Amino acid sequence: MSHDSAAPETSRKLSGRRRREIVAVLLFSGGPIFESSIPLSVFGVDRQDAGVPRYRLLVCAGEDGPLRTTGGLELTAPYGLEAIARAGTVVVPAWRSITAPPPQNALDALRRAHEEGARIVGLCTGAFVLAAAGLLDGRPATTHWMYAPTLAKRYPSVHVDPRELFVDDGDVLTSAGTAAGIDLCLHIVRSDHGTEAAGALARRLVVPPRRSGGQERYLDRSLPEEIGADPLAEVVSWALEHLHEQFDVETLAARAYMSRRTFDRRFRSLTGSAPLQWLITQRVLQAQRLLETSDYSVDEVAGRCGFRSPVALRGHFRRQLGSSPAAYRAAYRARRPASQSERAVEVADGPIPAQSRRTAAAAAQGQPSASLPADRGTEPGKPGSDAYAPGASGTSGRSTLPGQRERPVG
Numbered sequence: 001m002s003h004d005s006a007a008p009e010t011s012r013k014l015s016g017r018r019r020r021e022i023v024a025v026l027l028f029s030g031g032p033i034f035e036s037s038i039p040l041s042v043f044g045v046d047r048q049d050a051g052v053p054r055y056r057l058l059v060c061a062g063e064d065g066p067l068r069t070t071g072g073l074e075l076t077a078p079y080g081l082e083a084i085a086r087a088g089t090v091v092v093p094a095w096r097s098i099t100a101p102p103p104q105n106a107l108d109a110l111r112r113a114h115e116e117g118a119r120i121v122g123l124c125t126g127a128f129v130l131a132a133a134g135l136l137d138g139r140p141a142t143t144h145w146m147y148a149p150t151l152a153k154r155y156p157s158v159h160v161d162p163r164e165l166f167v168d169d170g171d172v173l174t175s176a177g178t179a180a181g182i183d184l185c186l187h188i189v190r191s192d193h194g195t196e197a198a199g200a201l202a203r204r205l206v207v208p209p210r211r212s213g214g215q216e217r218y219l220d221r222s223l224p225e226e227i228g229a230d231p232l233a234e235v236v237s238w239a240l241e242h243l244h245e246q247f248d249v250e251t252l253a254a255r256a257y258m259s260r261r262t263f264d265r266r267f268r269s270l271t272g273s274a275p276l277q278w279l280i281t282q283r284v285l286q287a288q289r290l291l292e293t294s295d296y297s298v299d300e301v302a303g304r305c306g307f308r309s310p311v312a313l314r315g316h317f318r319r320q321l322g323s324s325p326a327a328y329r330a331a332y333r334a335r336r337p338a339s340q341s342e343r344a345v346e347v348a349d350g351p352i353p354a355q356s357r358r359t360a361a362a363a364a365q366g367q368p369s370a371s372l373p374a375d376r377g378t379e380p381g382k383p384g385s386d387a388y389a390p391g392a393s394g395t396s397g398r399s400t401l402p403g404q405r406e407r408p409v410g
Helices: 007-011 033-044 081-086 104-115 126-132 148-154 179-193 195-205 225-229 233-241 249-255 260-271 275-293 298-304 310-321 325-335 340-349 354-364
Strands: 002-004 019-027 056-061 087-092 119-123 166-168 172-175
Touching (some): 019 033, 033 119, 033 179, 056 081, 081 087, 081 104, 104 126, 119 126, 119 179, 126 148, 126 172, 166 179, 172 179, 179 195, 233 275, 249 260, 275 298, 298 310, 298 325, 310 325
Parallel strands (some): 002 166, 019 056, 019 087, 087 119, 119 172
Antiparallel strands (some): 166 172
């Protein structure tokens, strides 16, 4: 899911020396190679035979080389910062450190590109470079959920939403980690050339053309290290340890000796999320774990996660993960390799064919074999993973495309 709020901005006029079909990718030393390779593959390979319009790619060094990347590899970019002046789109695929300031020359080049009408894109931690350039001030944006609190705290004028896979704010776009960069690049192709072109490219890349849902399914309890030094860290820790109890944000504010308004403001600046949304997300995550690892009924899971009723659990679970708790548990168990029930059958009767194992496992769980879904990629319930998850689906029922939102966030 993404936010798409500023369609009028996409019609900004480019300066005369820039071309819409030219995409500049800005690389820095220390950047991860996976994120860096995403825009190179999407915009740098000629796939006109498959019906994908061609872009012209300029790979630019954001600082003096050689540029070192994952595994100690050294890259030499064919262009420098001066080439950005020709691009209609500038992509920053990643930044090496969420605490280090980007080179001033690169920030100046990004500002000039934006002033001259270029579309500026930040993938994953590339959002920190856009924020350092001031291009996200007053705008909605996202980044990897693990770094969203740091982005919100370091740049308080940015409206950070850690739930989104990507955010399209017209002339400035940002995405979450790794695979969400593919989502955003496909969205750009779709915006430029239509659904058929984006679909053709997705087929070549062997990925779904659109993913619904957001980052909620990947969140875990990890919090940025700098939160540990904040006075609210103790309240956050208490909340995580007492999710089985029924308490609300007022309770957390009281434990922090703050008014509700002050607590909301401080909590948002610390975590990048409103406290109520954060608390609901943590309760849903706890429900995921219990559904995966226990035999508690859905009613019991609701009680052990602090929900006031099973109805409340079902509503929040479906909104965040796109399925009911019961369906989630069934799908999770069906996708587990060599489940306990399968192993029990093998021990008793000896090795059996794979299809028979699936049928036997379904029978052991009291399910008809036909109800077992085919493995579609990412296993739900793997918090912290940014793996591509084509099997996930949302349930909002809105007419907007997955990857778009009707209202601004933040």
